[in-house]
Amino acid sequence: xxLMHKPPPQLVQNHNxxxxxxxxxxxxxxxxxxxxxxxxxxxxxxxxxxxTVDYNCEDENGVSSPNSxxxxxxxxxxxxxxxxxxxxxxxERASCSRGSDDEDxxxxxxxxKKLRLSKxxxxxxxxxxxxxxxxxxxxxxxxxxxxxxSPRQVEVWFxxxxxxxxxxxxxxxCEYLKRCCENLTDENRRLQKEVQELRALKLSxxxxxxxxxxxxxxxxxxxxxxxVSSSSSSSMVAPTGPTRHPQGPNVQRPIPxxxxxxxxxxxxxxxxxASRS
DNA sequence: TATTCTCTAAAGTTTACGTCA
DNA sequence: GATGACGTAAACTTTAGAGAA
Numbered sequence: 001x002x003l004m005h006k007p008p009p010q011l012v013q014n015h016n017x018x019x020x021x022x023x024x025x026x027x028x029x030x031x032x033x034x035x036x037x038x039x040x041x042x043x044x045x046x047x048x049x050x051x052t053v054d055y056n057c058e059d060e061n062g063v064s065s066p067n068s069x070x071x072x073x074x075x076x077x078x079x080x081x082x083x084x085x086x087x088x089x090x091x092e093r094a095s096c097s098r099g100s101d102d103e104d105x106x107x108x109x110x111x112x113k114k115l116r117l118s119k120x121x122x123x124x125x126x127x128x129x130x131x132x133x134x135x136x137x138x139x140x141x142x143x144x145x146x147x148x149x150s151p152r153q154v155e156v157w158f159x160x161x162x163x164x165x166x167x168x169x170x171x172x173x174c175e176y177l178k179r180c181c182e183n184l185t186d187e188n189r190r191l192q193k194e195v196q197e198l199r200a201l202k203l204s205x206x207x208x209x210x211x212x213x214x215x216x217x218x219x220x221x222x223x224x225x226x227x228v229s230s231s232s233s234s235s236m237v238a239p240t241g242p243t244r245h246p247q248g249p250n251v252q253r254p255i256p257x258x259x260x261x262x263x264x265x266x267x268x269x270x271x272x273x274a275s276r277s
Numbered sequence: 278t279a280t281t282c283t284c285t286a287a288a289g290t291t292t293a294c295g296t297c298a
Numbered sequence: 299g300a301t302g303a304c305g306t307a308a309a310c311t312t313t314a315g316a317g318a319a
Contacts, residue, residue: 115308116294134286156309159286164307166287 117157121147125154129161 117125128135128143135143135158137151144151 117308137284153308155285157307160308162286163288 115153117149121149125157125161129158133162133165134158 124147132139135154140151140154144154147154
């Protein structure tokens, strides 16, 4: 059974495209103008001016924090535990990775505060994601600067975005397979019915004799020419003519029926921003 | 060639926040 | 207006694989 006649376009993800744009982070000129213009007046979404990201926290090469898991864990629950241990380095890094942690004058409030990204920030992130769903460190840094976010935030956003994309694709694939299944079930039902009818006809020979023989389509595997033949007669009716091949006998095989050949399945582009219900 | 280290993506989880009844 | 349920998104943790030393 040829279930996967034509796999959904995105069933196979190219998630391993390590550095699709290895070169320095660059936007297309036109979009650059747009995004940059609005970013000048960007709403940093409750980021106090004093908490502007200090990119010196990154290492000398401008690469994001040596171990993303370190920086991430520091800013979270672990920051509670470790900050209490008086680890100055970690505390410093924590303040790096989360520019907004000590906002609200919370002082000792170590619960993670969620920063809702502004429309403009989301828009630019989406735009960037449409072009490249992964970022190299330089690109991450540049984008972070542009958005006035920490590189870690950009990194997290891209991770989450990839996860959402995949989830969406999974849903689409699931729907596709469901419809394939439905079509096969229908086809099966139809064929069973046909078999029943044929059996019934066979039981009444008189009728059977007056019937035209069942017609089957066959195809030459070499030249792919179609041949219409009757199963009860050796005289073939071939519109294109049964083609003999110099290589050998005229092997014919039935044309596989593709139950979902006409399926009107349209795959949404994954990059389309998820519309909130 | 095997080992160690670093970095990052993916998968899964937690939690803050917004919305709606 | 207060509240709880619920969905979503940001942040986090763990794991695994790739590449370099």
